[in-house]
Amino acid sequence: MLRQTVLVPPPTTTPVDAALVACADGDPTTFGPVYDALAPVAYGTSLGVLRDPDHAAEVTQEVMVEVWQTAARFDPARASARTWVVTLARRRAVDRVRAEQSRRHRDQRDLDTTVAGAPRDVVADDVERRLEGAAVRRCLESLTPTQREAVVEAYYGGRTYREVAERLGAGLPTIKSRIRDGLGRLRDCLGVARG
Template sequence: MTVLAFPVPAHRVVKMRIRKEHAHLSDEALVALVARSDEAALAELYDRYGRIAFGLALRVLRDRTLAEDAVQDALLTVWRSATRFVPERASARTWILTLVHRRAVDLVRREQHRRTEPYEAIELSAAPDSTDETALLSLERARVQEALKKLSDQQREAIELAYYGGFTQSELAERLGEPLGTIKSRMFNGLARLRDMLQEAVPEEEEWDRTRSTT
């Protein structure tokens, strides 16, 4: 039994939008509805994860149009293959963000738009809106960034270049002038440490999430 750390679900506090009839449902219930071609459920999943998905795709691709393409492709993959989702194996959040990342990395490798400097500030309107939703995103961002900072510089570099830069492990080995085995170890040990740190830091009030994400 592992209790995984999840952010407070943004939909619990997000301001009312059109078609909010599914706002009370868990992510996994929404995916089950999407599997039955419920468009409102897809809309609700987009409202919960579209922004973070776009932020991730934009970080990898550095191009708004390409990033939106990646999010669109990933969400349509959710639409087409939701019948294949098994909640016992991974949360819907992980599934969706994995699809987005996969698509963004495919695109960046194809487009050769990759950038090299991790954490270079994105020169876009990143200033958070003063809504509860973005406040929650900021909290989660701080938590993950804090964990990243605790990695060794070399582990962080390998993970950031791989995840945000879209580099393969072989490209990283070449770029950093290290043996492939060294790169593999840095990624493996770094990701394992991150996992341990992020699992520990579940704030008390996330009861709703905890019951949902216990696997």
């Protein structure tokens, strides 16, 4: 298999990282530029998981307030500001999907509806469209079809790998290793390396 390296993001400190570190000093007026740089990251992430603009906006608001509140915990040695915000936003968005699933489960209705709202195939198509031109798209294409399918299914919609396995009709160990190998190959392709 051809190993591509299309993008090398060195883990150095960007101006956004520096602005985020600086706003940990407690001055709310310094947060405007941080919001402008990172809110689109939080919104794009939330929208990718939730597929609903209103839910995504609510999550974005929570995430950006959390970014302000916990700015002192941001460690530029461990992550870029972008990665940090994606991590926070995904966690909140996925938790919202699951809380919603759990509520629906309690309510004994809509049991067969996906919370994310859109059929998965539509989502996957949308993903491919949105990623057009992005380096990650080229790297995605270097995965085997089954790896790509498992990673994309796990990325969108807040599903657990168990649910991905059920959905794809494959065994748990199979899905776990497809996700692991897929992410590992993406990591190499994207040139991500820390430490």
